[in-house]
Amino acid sequence: MTATSADGLLDDELLERFRSRAAGYDAANAFPSDDFDELVARGYLRAAVPTEFGGLGLGLEVVAELQSRLASAAPATALAVNMHLVWTAAAAIVHARGESFLDVVLTDAGAGEVFAFGVSEPGNDLVLFDSVTSAVPIGDGGYAFAGTKISTSLSPVWTRLGLFGRDDTGGPDGTPVIVHGFLRRDEPGHTSLGDWDTVGMRATQSHTTLLDGAVVPASRIVRTLPVGPSADPLVFGIFAAFETLVAAVYRGVARRAVTLAVEAANGRTSRRSGAPIALDPVTRWRVADLWMALDGLEPQIDRVAQDLDALAGSAPDWFPRLVALKVRATEVAAAVVDGALTVAGGSSYRADSELGRLFRDVLAGRFHPSSSDSAHATVAQRLLGPLG
Missing domain, CATH: 2.40.110.10 (Butyryl-CoA Dehydrogenase, subunit A, domain 2)
Known part of the structure; x- marks a missing residue:
């Protein structure tokens, strides 16, 4: 299945339903049961499972794009489902590299287990x-x-x-x-x-x-x-799938924040000038800056996922690339949401504001492994060698 045909898994009508429910689930501190049931019915949880195991056989690049689309409508739904998709994507990565010890995941997930x-x-x-x-x-x-x-x-x-x-x-x-x-x-x-x-x-x-x-x-x-650091296929599979798909979720949050910033700029009017603030030079610079920050992230996620799908890349470089991807994605997303709040103004500080909810959601990115500190240590070890 191609990226284009996979879009049918998450059509615009479905995403609007998810978006309309997201605030309610957040306010009630409740599991998104309706979202989850619709995703299961569409076979979404089998997206990364190879076809021979009863799945859709989608590669990591396509699954990452789907997760970004889902996160643009319902970030918490996307992050919840991400954990299942990480296991299935990790198992698919291990399977593609000739190992069968995680085939139990693919078999069970293909049969509908979560x-x-x-x-x-x-x-x-x-x-x-x-x-x-x-x-x-x-x-x-x-x-x-x-x-x-x-x-x-x-x-x-x-x-x-x-x-x-x-x-x-x-x-x-x-x-x-x-x-x-x-x-x-x-x-x-x-x-x-x-x-x-x-x-x-x-x-x-x-x-x-x-x-x-x-x-x-x-x-x-x-x-x-x-016990201790390991590049075993299990560790690599989990790490590769987790870092890439977590980055994809926060990319989706950043995409939505840019959209909301544009809508706010076009929808607000300056009392001083009587014109939309979209015509204000400072606002235009801010919105452009948000888009450019996101635009720099997009190809990094795509390329890492493409290389994982193609079994490409040098082994010593994989862990630095993966930690750098996760840290950049979560930090860019947080900065973009913060900038969008500035453009939208004080109304975004309300508890029922979508941007306000995105601001709270995007904070979670710093708590997923790898942390910024451990990521920098990983990259430094690759570039400068081990300590001592």
């Missing part, structure tokens, strides 16, 4: 390279997981939770290892706290998940890796 991330943990700034969740062997190749996972998007609807934990005795010579697997919702040992009450991206409903001996059998343990 995947969420049980990765983020309080106090764990090493993200995938270590865990404060325990993974205890149960004797048959399976593991029992205990710990706290935060920001579990899609909490109300997931049926498969991708998670990981640390087995302190499981590696060679008794060294610690990180164990990755998938928990089914209909199995015991997990509790959602229903505690998501944030400034923005409220409809993602990314509740804290407590794991208390949640058992994942050997058939759904997909990878065991040493």
